[in-house]
Structure formats: structure tokens, C-alpha cells
Amino acid sequence: MLHILDVSSPSDRVASTGGAKAAGLQALQRSGERVPPWSVLGTDIFAEFVDRAHLAELITGLDSAPEAALAEIRSRILAAPLGPELSRLLAAAHERAGGGRVAVRSSGLDEDGDADSYAGQFSTVLNVTTGLESAVRVCWASAFSDRLASYRLARGRSVSTAGIAVVVQAMVAADISGVVFSADPITGDRRRLLVSTVYGLGEGLVEGLVDADLLVIDRARRLVLETVVGEKANRRDAADGDGITTSTVPDADRVVAALDGTTADRIVETALRQERRLGRPVDIEFAVADGNLWVLQCRPITALPPAPLLGAKERTEPGARRIWDNSNIIESFNGVTSPLTATTAAEVYGRVYLEYARSLRVPPAQLRQMSRWTPAMLGIFHGRVYYNLLHWYRMVGIAPGYPLNRRVLEVALGVGEPLAAAEARRLHPFVFRSPVHRLVSRTVTTVVYARRLAGIDRMMERFTQDFARAYDDFDRDDLDSVAGDELYRRYRAAVDDLVKRWGPMMVLDAILLTLSGAMYALTKAWLPRAPEWLMYAVVNPGLNVESAEPALAMRELARSVRDDPELADFLAATPPAEAYEALARSRWTAFARAVDQYIGRFGYRSVDELKLEVPDLREEPASLFLMLRSATADAPLTAGPDADVYLDEHLRGIRRTLYERLRRKTSRAVGHRETLRFRRTRAFGMVKRTLRALGRDLVARGVIDEFADVFLLTVDELRDAYEGAPNGPSYRHLVAARRAAQSRDALLVAPARFVTSGDDFGAPALAEQGWVPVAATKAATLGAVLVGVPSAAGIVRGTAVVVTEPADIAGGILVAYRTDPGWVAILPSARALVIERGSPLTHLAIVARELGVPTVVQLPDASTLIRTGMHIEVDGAAGTVTILDDEREQA
Structure with a gap:
């Protein structure tokens, strides 16, 4: 059923069918700005019009022959009647916009985006009282102009899928109109705001038909730095008739649009307020009538110089609330993390979870919805990596059992502050166009998920065997002998292959959440007085788990050192950085072989082993001797309570049988996850070796100075270095700037959790969330x-x-x-x-x-x-x- 959209409509519907202008108006009004009444004819109404006018086939063929079809499409749109139903909807839209004189504006789905503004590409008709249908058809036809088709094709977008909605908005009888930029759109200087104004309506200003007056304002001090008066008379737009008519303002009135100080301050504050909401510099169209400031439109400035690394790259509702939590992500990416590690992780996480959803037979339409948020499952702030937490709740919702799984997720991630139940229930990974589609899709996903749960042991065995073969093949390669372009090709192919292999295996995390949740529920039901430690003790996979092997092997090395006091003294006296070479020359040949065997088996391991910039044991064995030195103490351990003893005393009969069956399944799943994570470490080891070789190649090409500089590039910049045309000196300047930024970032306290609104990830906004320089803290007192x-x-x-x-x-x-x-x-x-x-x-x-x-x-x-x-x-x-x-x- 077709509906008119307005400020009360669901924001996701406005964003998906009302276009960027409509979404912007809704966000503005909901943020408290004064916005003239408006309503929207969504893309679904245009689709209905296309169907009734028999234009669908002609539009579909646009990508192959746009020049031949565009003129005919525009002609037929302008001539075709709307029909009774669409005319009724248009009348209703006019009524919601006040029923008087209105502006009719095109609202494209891609318009006013983060990358492309589509400025000036769509039509607007002002001062409409009669001929409303004609104005709407003009806006629809503008989606198929020659210049818009060229604009879309130049950006790799299809012409045939151009979405177009129409905003109907009450006209403001403006005394003054203008545009304010919260940053200099020419230089990118964010210390200055630009206010450009004219008398009357501002359409002439936007279209360049009027020589406007300009104020340049210092952001911090709110002082006017520069005033520029237009060289020719401004014009005042008439207040009657359809379309625009003008009358000339006398030369004596050619001043800075008569803005008084109070009004100018209000305009500046509005711009800065909306910049904070959107998290980036904005340009705002405004009108002043009878002393009231009206906001007509707000969009991000897309032409500023490239910004530094931000906290997220996602297409989302302006002003969206995000919760950032480092939880157990710091187990993988602790402290200041290199740009290459952080952006690689963000890319891989997003692609892996899309593959995971695809493996559960999520439909293509819903996968496309997921692609809007999966690239931003992680955020990067002052070099630290955080979970974009709400997206992880969405991810958990892909598999069945969300209410229980999300609670287990909070435990698994170590989230200190669980999400409010009401907010958690509102989070969805995707939506369906009807309840029937939802039922069918969720049924398919549940069936697939149940099969994976039942067959996870076989699935894990196949994955382990396939990965072992791929890893062994890679390990035999001499990467330094491979040409740079071929090496990069192999690197991208390896990442693509790993993503495809890993995606389906992410079902293991969902299965573990389900099984752990079932264990928790069963334990609470049958053992209500059980101590808290029991829940974790009953599901351990045992010492045969592969990820425990390095610790057990280190214990054996440490025992050898303890059994030979002279060897212990030798290692204690030798600096760790020199220990490997010194040991190779020493008389302890058997122990040296044992160390080589350890490095051979676990050489891809290191402290912070998922950080690509951290060398592994093969490259830098010193860390092994640091760990060995501290491990030789072999501290006496105190054994904890035995889970089996507790269960023998408190659970018997059929309940114990069922409990043990679930326990064994859960323990195997825990073991599988540990094995999978161990494989992930090996995979990152493969990437580490490749990136080091690529770094050496970039040094040889003169792009960077040292191979380690490659880690100060982003994954996109690395891609440009091989697929684009990099500028060597600019890469060097970028590396130097980021190295300095890392030094500054290391001095900041990184809060465990904070909240942002919109995309304001600048230093002032983050400081308010706890990102402050490290300061002295009080120690705990005795007895605490x-x-x-x-x-x-x-x-x-x-x-x-x-x-x-x-x-x-x-x-x-x-x-x-x-x-x-x-x-x-x-x-x-x-x-x-x-x-x-x-x-x-x-x-x-x-x-x-x-x-x-x-x-x-x-x-x-x-x-x-x-x-x-x-x-x-x-x-x-x-x-x-x-x-x-x-x-x-x-x-």
C-alpha cells in the first residue's frame, strides 16, 4: 500500500524510499530545528507511476543505450497522467505541507551522500499553488537528464536504478536566504565558516544566478574576518505566481543582506550544531522571515580534502547513536594499532560476516542491507580498535535464538554494561518487505543452522584439513623472490580465499552462544544454587585443545632450563635480543634444537600476534626468550574445585545424562573455537609475511622509506599503491604524520566504553567521552x-x-x-x-x-x-x- 511520508514516518522508511533530502529534513526537525512543513512522495509512488505509464522496460535498457532512451523517458514522464490514486496522494502531500504555496523538490536516493552530493543534478520548482502534478513530473523527469546520467556513470552507478522521490514543502516568504558552510569548502579550513546571503528566495544563490554577499567568520571567536558585497544588485523574488519572478533591489540596498549580529550568530550556531549531529562539516540552506530562522536543507560537504582515519565508515542515519566498547577486542588489538592492521581487520570482519550470513541462506536483498553496516563492525579512535557494539547485537540476530544469544554474547565479549532490553529488541540485522517473506527466510536459516549445529564436528574437520593444506603450500613459498605486482595479486587472492573459508565457520560462534546459553539455562534450572565458577568449569575442552600447545611446549622448555643451572645462568645473563644467536653458538646444542623446533611449530606466534606490525618469532625470536625467562619460575598452582565432584553430588539420573550430553557438545564447540582461533593466528601470520615482503617492494619502488612504513598506510592506500598511481612523496608525508599521531595517541587514556552521536569523531568530541591525557590515579588502599x-x-x-x-x-x-x-x-x-x-x-x-x-x-x-x-x-x-x-x- 502506498503512503505519504512525513516527519512522523519511520526513519528507516524515509531514508530508504524518501531520498536524502527527505531523510535530512526529518533529522533536522527531530533535532529541534525550525523546518517548514513538508511531506514526501516516495520512490514506491514513482515506481507505481512507471508501471502505469509502461516505462519499466525502457528504463531497464538505459545502461546499454542511455542517449537513445533518456529523451523519450523524460517526454513520456512529462506527458503521462498520474491517475486518480496518485493524484489523491499528491493532494494529501500538499495538505500535509500546509496546503498553500509550496516548493516541489526532487529527492534522490544517492543525493547528499558522504562521497557524492549530486548538487544541481535534480530539479526544483518553487512557488507552486496550481499545477502541482506538473511540478512533480518535472522532478521525476530530472532523474533522467543527460547530465545526471553522465554523473552516475562516471561514478560507476547504474542509470536504470536511479531512485527518485519528491519533497513537497511549504514556501517561506523569505526576507533573506542563504547558505552557511561550517568549513571553508575551497581550502578545507575548519577554523572558518562561510555565510553567503541574498535578499528573498535563495534559489538564485544556489544556482549561481545571483551575485551574493559573503561573511567569513572565525569559528572559535565568532568574529567576522571578512565581508564581501556582491558586485551587482541582489534580487528579491516575487511572492505570487507559479515559478520564479524577480524584481531588482536598488543599489543603495546592496549590503550584506541586512543580517544583524543576532541572526548571524543564530545561523553560525545552527551550522555548528548540525555539524556535531552529522559528525562532519555541513552546508545548510536557510531562510529568514519576520525574524525567524528556518532551516531548509542540511548536507555534508563532500568536496573537502581527505580527512584522517575516522571511527567508522558506514551509510547510516544522520545523528545515529553508536556505542563503542573495547571488551575483548583488546585481546586481539591492544593499545595503539597501526592503520594497516586496523583497516585490514575492519575490512575482513565485514566481509567474513557477510559470508557467514550468505552461508545461512540469507536472501540477497537482506545481504544488501547488511552491507550497509558490516563494514563498520569495528571503529578506530586515536589508533585504538573498538567494537561498534550495536552492530554485534545485529550480527547475533542473524542466527535463531537472539534473546538468549545476545545475553551470552555480553558474557563472551566481556561487556561490562549490558544493553537495555528494549533497545536490544529494536536491533535487527535486516528487515523484510512482508511478514511472509520474513517467515520463509527465517525458516530456511533456522533449518540450515540446525544442520550446521548437528554437523559442526565434521564441518570443523574438513575446514582444518583444507586450511592445513593451504597453509603448508604458502609456507613453502619464498616471498622475497616474487615480483611485487605478483606478490600483491597473491596477497589479495589469499585474503579473498580466507574470507570465503572463514565466513561459513563463523556459525561456530553462533553455535557456541546457543549451546552456552542452553548450558546456562539448564544449570540455573537444575542446579539453582551452583557456584558461579561451575558454569565455566563444566565446558572446558581439555588440555588436548590445540591452542594450549604453545603453553605446554613452553613449560617443557622451561623445565629443561631449570634442570640445567648453567643454562639458566647463561640465559639470564644474555640479553633476549642476542639470546638466539648466542645459543646457536653455545654448547647447549640439544636445547638450541628444541628452541628451533618450538619456532618451527609456533613461529607465527607473538605477543599482540594479530597486529600485523608486530614481528613474529621467526622474524624476532627475542620475545621467546623473554617468555622463557619468566616461565622458568614454574610457580606452584592451586587446583580449583572439581566440576565432576560437584555434579556427582548434586545431579543424578536422567537429568545428569542429558546434562552430560549437552556438556560434551558444548565442550567440543569450545575446543573447535579455540582451534579456529589458532588457525586465525596462522592466517594472520601468512598476511604478516606477505605484507613485509610488500613493504620491501614499496621501498624498492621509492614509495616509502622503510618496509615497516607499510603498516602506517591503510588497506585502501596499499591497494592504491598497486592498483592505482601512488605519489611517493605524499606517502612519505602521510607516514610521517601518522607516526607523529601515534606518539600523541599513546599518551591518551582510552576509555573502555563511550558513546557517539553522528560522525563527530574529532578530538573535542572524544575528549568529552574520556579521551584525555594520562593522569595520575590513586592506588587501592590496604584491605580494599x-x-x-x-x-x-x-x-x-x-x-x-x-x-x-x-x-x-x-x-x-x-x-x-x-x-x-x-x-x-x-x-x-x-x-x-x-x-x-x-x-x-x-x-x-x-x-x-x-x-x-x-x-x-x-x-x-x-x-x-x-x-x-x-x-x-x-x-x-x-x-x-x-x-x-x-x-x-x-x-
Whole structure:
């Protein structure tokens, strides 16, 4: 059924069928600006008109022969009657716009976008009282002009899919009209605003027909820096008749459009307010009538010089609220992360989850909807990577069981502040055009999902075998002997192949959420008094999980060092950076071979192993000796309670049988996920090696100075270096600027969670959200009990060692803001773990439980409240850390 759109219509419908002008008007009005009454004939009404006028076939053929068809299409649009139903809808639109004199404006779906404005490409008819149908047809016909067709084709867009809506808006009898730019559109200078004004209606200003007056205003001080008066008389537009007529304003009135200081201030404040809402510089069309300021249109400026890395690239509703949370993403990307790592991760995440949805048979129309938000599942702020959290809730909604899965997601991600239930229910990965389509699609997805759940073991086995073959083939290549262009081709092919392989495997995360949720529900129902640690203890995959192998192998190396005091003294006295070469020349040949075997098996591993800029063990074995040095203490471990003992005492009979069956399935899923993540580490190792070779090639070409500079480029810039025509000196300047920015960013506190509105990711807006320079913080006082989330049971007392990397633990209690899978090798040396961020389901937490290391996670401010040298008690079952004095520690 066809409907007229207005400010009360659902915003997603206005954006999808009302075009950019309509969406902008709705957002403006909802943000509190004074907007003349308006309504919209959406693209669905135009589609109905096309169908009745028998134009569909002609429009479909436009891409192959646009010149031959455009004139005929325009002619038939201008001649075809609307018919009774469409005429009734148009009358209703006119009534909602006030019923008097109106402006009729085209509203293209692609118009006023982040990249292209389509400025001047569509028609507008002003001062319409009669002939409303004619004005609407003029706007529809403008979507098929020769210049618009050329504009679309030049940007790689189809002419035949040009969407066109029409805005009907009450005319304002303007005394003054104009446009304000919140940044200089010529130079890109954001310190200056430009206000351009004329008498009467502003259409002549926009179309360049009137020589306007100009104010240049300093943003910070609100001072007029420059005044430019038009060289010829402005004109005042008449207030009667359809279309535009004008009368000349006397030369004596040729001043800066008579703007008083108060009105100018209001215009500036409006521009800055809307810039904050949209998160980028804007240009606003306005009118002043009887002292009232009316906002007619607002759009982002698309012609400014390129901006630095922003927090997200997504097509979304202006002013949209986003929640950014670093949760367990810091396990993968801790601290300041290189532009290449961050943008590669964002691209891969988006593509992988689209493949995941495709593997669950999500229909193409819904996949297209997902493509609007999947590229922005991660955000990049001052070099830090964050989850764009609301999109992760949307992602969970792809599989069945969303109400339970989203709660398990919050635990799995370590989200400290769960989303309000009402807001969570409003989030959808996509929408359907009818309840029937939704039912059919969701049924198909559920059936496919159930099959994957039942056959996940076989699916994982096939994936593991296929990946092993691909990895072995890659590992045999000598990348430095491959020409740069061929190397880049292989790099893109490898990424594409990994995305296609990985996408379907993401069902494992959904399955784990489902099974963990079922385990949680069953445990609460049948064991209502069960301690919190039981939930995590019952679903461990066992020590045979592949991701525990590095820790076990490191334990064996450490045992060899302890058994040979002279070797221990040798390694203690040798700087880690020199240890590998020194060991190769030493008499400890057997131990040197064991180290080589470790590097051969786990050489792709490193601390921060998913950060492409961090060298792995093959490139820099020093980190292995740092981990080995701290692991030689082999701290005594305190075993936690046995889950089987508790279950034997509290659960028997058929309930125990069913519980164990679900437990085994869930434990295998946990093991599969750990294996998959281990494979992900290998995949990133492949990418690391390739990018280093590409970096050396770019140095040889003179594009950058050092191979490591490649990590200061974005993935798009790397693509341009091989697929476009890069400018070597500009890349060098870019690298230097980003290196300096990284140094500044490292001095900032990165909040665990913050909220933005629109796309304002500038320093002032982020400072309000907690991005401030690092300042002194108070330490916890003696006797204080800090409460986090239990992860691995056991009680341990010892000395805290607060670290940012896995080094020099030596039997202390490891306290860290976060960890990553590369830290598992030091677990044998840690008496306990206290992790500020993360969750009980993170990689390190799972391995820590298997090795019996008491662990508390999600303990707020742990890395600042606890200081190295403090005596503390960690209770992994209760999730507490107590600050002890010396006497209590000795007792």
C-alpha cells in the first residue's frame, strides 16, 4: 500500500524510499530545528507511476543505450497522467505541507551522500499553488537528464536504478536566504565558516544566478574576518505566481543582506550544531522571515580534502547513536594499532560476516542491507580498535535464538554494561518487505543452522584439513623472490580465499552462544544454587585443545632450563635480543634444537600476534626468550574445585545424562573455537609475511622509506599503491604524520566504553567521552576488596606484577589491562591472573582454567588500582582481589 511520508514516518522508511533530502529534513526537525512543513512522495509512488505509464522496460535498457532512451523517458514522464490514486496522494502531500504555496523538490536516493552530493543534478520548482502534478513530473523527469546520467556513470552507478522521490514543502516568504558552510569548502579550513546571503528566495544563490554577499567568520571567536558585497544588485523574488519572478533591489540596498549580529550568530550556531549531529562539516540552506530562522536543507560537504582515519565508515542515519566498547577486542588489538592492521581487520570482519550470513541462506536483498553496516563492525579512535557494539547485537540476530544469544554474547565479549532490553529488541540485522517473506527466510536459516549445529564436528574437520593444506603450500613459498605486482595479486587472492573459508565457520560462534546459553539455562534450572565458577568449569575442552600447545611446549622448555643451572645462568645473563644467536653458538646444542623446533611449530606466534606490525618469532625470536625467562619460575598452582565432584553430588539420573550430553557438545564447540582461533593466528601470520615482503617492494619502488612504513598506510592506500598511481612523496608525508599521531595517541587514556552521536569523531568530541591525557590515579588502599568476574577457581596470595606485555612475571600474580593469545606461554610462571578487560570465555581464560591458574577478569581499573609490589589475594571462585598488608600476607 502506498503512503505519504512525513516527519512522523519511520526513519528507516524515509531514508530508504524518501531520498536524502527527505531523510535530512526529518533529522533536522527531530533535532529541534525550525523546518517548514513538508511531506514526501516516495520512490514506491514513482515506481507505481512507471508501471502505469509502461516505462519499466525502457528504463531497464538505459545502461546499454542511455542517449537513445533518456529523451523519450523524460517526454513520456512529462506527458503521462498520474491517475486518480496518485493524484489523491499528491493532494494529501500538499495538505500535509500546509496546503498553500509550496516548493516541489526532487529527492534522490544517492543525493547528499558522504562521497557524492549530486548538487544541481535534480530539479526544483518553487512557488507552486496550481499545477502541482506538473511540478512533480518535472522532478521525476530530472532523474533522467543527460547530465545526471553522465554523473552516475562516471561514478560507476547504474542509470536504470536511479531512485527518485519528491519533497513537497511549504514556501517561506523569505526576507533573506542563504547558505552557511561550517568549513571553508575551497581550502578545507575548519577554523572558518562561510555565510553567503541574498535578499528573498535563495534559489538564485544556489544556482549561481545571483551575485551574493559573503561573511567569513572565525569559528572559535565568532568574529567576522571578512565581508564581501556582491558586485551587482541582489534580487528579491516575487511572492505570487507559479515559478520564479524577480524584481531588482536598488543599489543603495546592496549590503550584506541586512543580517544583524543576532541572526548571524543564530545561523553560525545552527551550522555548528548540525555539524556535531552529522559528525562532519555541513552546508545548510536557510531562510529568514519576520525574524525567524528556518532551516531548509542540511548536507555534508563532500568536496573537502581527505580527512584522517575516522571511527567508522558506514551509510547510516544522520545523528545515529553508536556505542563503542573495547571488551575483548583488546585481546586481539591492544593499545595503539597501526592503520594497516586496523583497516585490514575492519575490512575482513565485514566481509567474513557477510559470508557467514550468505552461508545461512540469507536472501540477497537482506545481504544488501547488511552491507550497509558490516563494514563498520569495528571503529578506530586515536589508533585504538573498538567494537561498534550495536552492530554485534545485529550480527547475533542473524542466527535463531537472539534473546538468549545476545545475553551470552555480553558474557563472551566481556561487556561490562549490558544493553537495555528494549533497545536490544529494536536491533535487527535486516528487515523484510512482508511478514511472509520474513517467515520463509527465517525458516530456511533456522533449518540450515540446525544442520550446521548437528554437523559442526565434521564441518570443523574438513575446514582444518583444507586450511592445513593451504597453509603448508604458502609456507613453502619464498616471498622475497616474487615480483611485487605478483606478490600483491597473491596477497589479495589469499585474503579473498580466507574470507570465503572463514565466513561459513563463523556459525561456530553462533553455535557456541546457543549451546552456552542452553548450558546456562539448564544449570540455573537444575542446579539453582551452583557456584558461579561451575558454569565455566563444566565446558572446558581439555588440555588436548590445540591452542594450549604453545603453553605446554613452553613449560617443557622451561623445565629443561631449570634442570640445567648453567643454562639458566647463561640465559639470564644474555640479553633476549642476542639470546638466539648466542645459543646457536653455545654448547647447549640439544636445547638450541628444541628452541628451533618450538619456532618451527609456533613461529607465527607473538605477543599482540594479530597486529600485523608486530614481528613474529621467526622474524624476532627475542620475545621467546623473554617468555622463557619468566616461565622458568614454574610457580606452584592451586587446583580449583572439581566440576565432576560437584555434579556427582548434586545431579543424578536422567537429568545428569542429558546434562552430560549437552556438556560434551558444548565442550567440543569450545575446543573447535579455540582451534579456529589458532588457525586465525596462522592466517594472520601468512598476511604478516606477505605484507613485509610488500613493504620491501614499496621501498624498492621509492614509495616509502622503510618496509615497516607499510603498516602506517591503510588497506585502501596499499591497494592504491598497486592498483592505482601512488605519489611517493605524499606517502612519505602521510607516514610521517601518522607516526607523529601515534606518539600523541599513546599518551591518551582510552576509555573502555563511550558513546557517539553522528560522525563527530574529532578530538573535542572524544575528549568529552574520556579521551584525555594520562593522569595520575590513586592506588587501592590496604584491605580494599576489588570485585570482578570469576573465571578460574582457586585462592592464591602473592606479589602483584602489573605488566603491559608478558615479561618478568617470575612467579608473581599477573595484573594486566588485557591479554592476547600470545600470552599463553607465560601461564606456567603466573601464580594467578587479574585481567581488567576480557571475559571468562576469552582464549587466555580458557587455557588458564585448564592449567589450574586462578583467574579474575573484568575487574574495573585493576591495572591502575593495583601496583607492582603490592601483596594481594586472588579468589578465582569469588571473583575478588584483596589488597593485603605484609603481616596478613605472612600469616
